[in-house]
Amino acid sequence: MSSDDAMHLRGASGAQRVELIYDGQPVTVRAGESVAAALFANGIRRLRMSPRGHGPRGMFCLMGSCQECLVMVNGRRALACQTPVRAQLCVDTIDLAEHPGRHE
Ligand code: FES
Known part of the structure; x- marks a missing residue:
């Protein structure tokens, strides 16, 4: 198993590939895996x-x-890590220095 395969959820291998937009750039990922795993991969x-x-x-x-x-x-x-990938997702990084909240 490659390190890339290790980042995909069981059963996601061969899953449909979809495109999400990350910080304005298209990224092709497997549907069903988490956004975190998809971006990491x-x-x-x-x-x-x-x-x-x-x-x-x-x-x-x-x-x-x-x-x-x-x-x-x-x-x-x-x-x-808790958000599954699906089509039409637009994911953006957060700069908490600009958008403070309860998360640190
Ligand atoms: S990595 Fe998502 S909550 Fe910890």
Whole structure:
């Protein structure tokens, strides 16, 4: 199993490929896997910028606990690791220095 295959959900192999828009750029991913895994498999590691230090943050726990993977999905805050890929998704990184909230 390649490291790329390890990032895909069981049963997602051979799944339909769809296009999502990430920070304005099209990315081809497998439908059904999480947004976090789909972006990671495409070499995208940065999902948001931290409010302190303005550093890049990426997925960590992959189970919805740490909230490191907070992104905007179709204009709403969402956890990338808990959001399944489907057609017509528009995903944007969040700069929490510009949009503070309860997530740090
Ligand atoms: S990676 Fe921890 S909540 Fe998504």
